[in-house]
Amino acid sequence: MSDTILVVxxxxxxxxxxxxWESTPVAPVGDRDGFDLDYPIVSIILVIAWSLLLVLYGTxxxxxxxxxxxxxxxVFHAGVAxxxxxxxxxxxxxxxxxxxxxxxxxPAGTLVLVLSRWFHREWLQSQRKKGRLSSxxxxxxxxxxxxxxxxxxxxAPAAGYRIVGxxxxxxxxxxxxxxxxxPVLGGxxxxxxxLETTAADTLVVTDSAVLSPDGxxxxxxxxxxxxxxxxxxxxLTGVSGPRxxxxxxxxxxxxxxxxxxxxxxxWIVKRLFDIVASSLLLIILLPAFVIxxxxxxxxxxxxxxxxxxxxxxxxxxFSMFKFRxxxxxxxEQLKQLLEAQGTSDxxxxxxxxxxxxxxxxxxxxxxxxxxxxxxxNVFLGEMSLVGPRPQREPEVALYDSVARxxxxxxxxxxxLWQVSGRSNLSWEDAIRLDLYYVENWSIFGDISILLRxxxxxxxxxxxE
Numbered sequence: 001m002s003d004t005i006l007v008v009x010x011x012x013x014x015x016x017x018x019x020x021w022e023s024t025p026v027a028p029v030g031d032r033d034g035f036d037l038d039y040p041i042v043s044i045i046l047v048i049a050w051s052l053l054l055v056l057y058g059t060x061x062x063x064x065x066x067x068x069x070x071x072x073x074x075v076f077h078a079g080v081a082x083x084x085x086x087x088x089x090x091x092x093x094x095x096x097x098x099x100x101x102x103x104x105x106x107p108a109g110t111l112v113l114v115l116s117r118w119f120h121r122e123w124l125q126s127q128r129k130k131g132r133l134s135s136x137x138x139x140x141x142x143x144x145x146x147x148x149x150x151x152x153x154x155x156a157p158a159a160g161y162r163i164v165g166x167x168x169x170x171x172x173x174x175x176x177x178x179x180x181x182x183p184v185l186g187g188x189x190x191x192x193x194x195l196e197t198t199a200a201d202t203l204v205v206t207d208s209a210v211l212s213p214d215g216x217x218x219x220x221x222x223x224x225x226x227x228x229x230x231x232x233x234x235x236l237t238g239v240s241g242p243r244x245x246x247x248x249x250x251x252x253x254x255x256x257x258x259x260x261x262x263x264x265x266x267w268i269v270k271r272l273f274d275i276v277a278s279s280l281l282l283i284i285l286l287p288a289f290v291i292x293x294x295x296x297x298x299x300x301x302x303x304x305x306x307x308x309x310x311x312x313x314x315x316x317x318f319s320m321f322k323f324r325x326x327x328x329x330x331x332e333q334l335k336q337l338l339e340a341q342g343t344s345d346x347x348x349x350x351x352x353x354x355x356x357x358x359x360x361x362x363x364x365x366x367x368x369x370x371x372x373x374x375x376x377n378v379f380l381g382e383m384s385l386v387g388p389r390p391q392r393e394p395e396v397a398l399y400d401s402v403a404r405x406x407x408x409x410x411x412x413x414x415x416l417w418q419v420s421g422r423s424n425l426s427w428e429d430a431i432r433l434d435l436y437y438v439e440n441w442s443i444f445g446d447i448s449i450l451l452r453x454x455x456x457x458x459x460x461x462x463x464e
Contacts, residue, residue, distance in 0.1 A: 003059070006116055007050050010109035011043045018101040039101070046105065049085060053078040054113075066124040066160065069444060072114050079110030125158035135229070136200030139166040139177070140191050141207030147178045149206040149233045154180070164198045167191045169210050192222055202229040243440060260439050269443060274385050278378040285372060292323055292369060299360040302328030305373060310390040313410045318382040320390055321373035325361025326354075368457050374413045386446040387412025388434040406434045409441070419452040 019039055057078040058064055064071050083106045090097045127133045137153070139146040146166050153161045165185040166177050174184050185194040188210055191203055203223070205211065211219065220230050234255065243258040293304045306324040309317050357365065364370040377383040383390065390411030399406075412418075416433035437445075 002116060002120075003054055003113060004047070004051055006112050007047050007109055010112055011046055011105055014101055014104035014108070015039055015043050017104060018098055039098075042097070046082070046086070050078070050082050050109070053081050053085075057081070059117075066121045066128075068121060069448065071117050071121070075113045075117060076110060079106055079113070082106055124160075128160050129157050131157075131162060134160045134162040135202045136198060137161045137163045137202045137204050138185070138191060138194050138198065138200050139163060139168075139182070140188055140203055140205045141166075141168065141210055143168050143170045143174060143178050145206035145233075145235070146182075147180060149204065150177055150180050150182055161202070161204070164200050165194055167194055191219070195223075195228065201227060202231060204231045204233055206233045208232065208234075260441075266443065270384065270441075270446070271381070273443065273446070274378050274381075277385055278375045282375050282379065285375070288369075289372065292364065292372070295360050296323055296325075296364075300324075300327060300358045309393065310411065311393055311396045311407065312382055312390070313407065315396070315407050317393065318377070320383070321376050323361075323364055323370040323373060325358060325364050325370045326356040327358060371413060378413060382410070384410040384412045386414055386437075386449050388415055388438060389417045389430060402435070403431050405438055406431070409438050414449060414453040416449065419449055419456050 054060065054075070057074045059071065059074045059078060064074060083102070086097065086102065086106075089095075124133060134157075139149060141149075146168060150163055150166075153159065153163060163182050165183050167186050167188050167190050168174060168177070168184055169188060171184050171187040171190075176183055185198070194200070195203060203219070205216070205219075208216065223230055243260070244255060246253050246255050248254070296304050302324055304324060306322045306326075307319040308322070310320040312318045361370065374383055378385055387410050388406040396404075396407075416437050417430050420429075420433055
């Protein structure tokens with residue numbers, strides 16, 4: 001309903017801006033006679049066509065609502081389709097539709113719809129984090145796979161899956177799923193009963209090996225259409241939607257997973273984006289650089305800028321620039337402080353309530369202002385605007401073979417780690433987010449992370 005209201009308002013505003021309150025007829029192309037069609041009628045047809053396209057592109061499907069990028073893409077594609085349909089119809093009937101009218105209606109309307117979906121998603125996620133408006137889930141499978149899926153879903157309450165129980169092959173020996181407090185409600189044969197008794201609406205099969213093909217098919221047939229949902233959770237983690245494609249072959253749904261590449265045209269686009277954006281930001285932020293430099297210099301002894309060796313692309317070291325936020329000579333105290341808090345063997349060298357941070361530095365860190373000079377690193381090609389967290393050589397020395405995949409990309413000024421908690425993250429969560437980024441990078445994802453970074457800077461969380 002909100003989509004239709006916004007579309008109607010956008011079309012009305014476009015018509016008023018272009019033609020005012022007059023009932024203007026559509027002009028013909030060339031010397032043809034005029035049409036018996038006024039723009040108010042065209043506006044009504046546009047509203048109907050747009051609403052139908054939003055439905056056809058699945059923008060109102062429950063699985064799409066609140067999903068983020070897939071939802072925004074669907075809305076955008078519906079807008080592009082509308083523009084194409086209108087252009088084809090106009091050419092076919094040789095109608096000279098006002099360009100200003102179309103340029104206001106379709107692009108502005110699409111932007112308004114995307115913003116509306118973003119606000120709705122923010123509200124929906126806040127409700128889901130409180131346990132509301134979520135699907136009740138019963139896990140079906142083995143204890144190992146159910147435990148793995150449960151941990152992943154519990155990390156993301158905003159996704160809208162609220163686990164209420166599990167039906168496992170090991171039901172006789174377990175009362176809860178290992179590593180969780182999720183109750184075991186019986187064996188796999190009890191899944192449908194558990195669905196009814198708990199008022200859940202979704203079965204998530206965590207291990208397809210525990211069900212035969214016929215058993216899986218019969219399970220799907222037993223669910224009530226429109227009320228119940230069946231979800232398969234393959235043993236595949238750290239892979240995003242764009243890399244996954246399914247194709248049915250003789251009734252068998254095969255999942256194709258694209259292997260990530262770290263070269264090619266899209267990396268040229270990423271580099272060009274870094275150069276242009278860092279150049280503009282350095283120019284815009286020049287007055288801020290001068291003010292912050294004075295504050296740092298006058299507040300404590302030592303240089304304005306601080307260069308620290310970090311490990312970059314393919315393990316190559318580089319000097320990362322920051323505004324100095326600590327007392328002069330702070331690096332010499334790091335080992336002692338880490339040993340004192342018992343984290344010297346963890347590859348994420350963070351000191352809680354760090355006594356080396358100056359009063360001005362604390363403010364700079366809270367709002368990430370100390371990181372602005374890294375724009376120079378981005379411009380020079382040593383870093384990217386978005387990428388894995390840049391780490392020190394002693395931290396990298398503690399990497400295992402999995403963590404070393406972080407070095408396949410340039411480190412970033414921001415990243416999934418920056419917008420997901422920063423210093424509040426454990427090492428395991430930080431490496432998981434960085435690896436997910438490395439495996440699933442896209443320019444659209446980078447822009448999304450940068451927008452979330454702006455919000456993180458304005459409303460800081462987990463900064464030290």
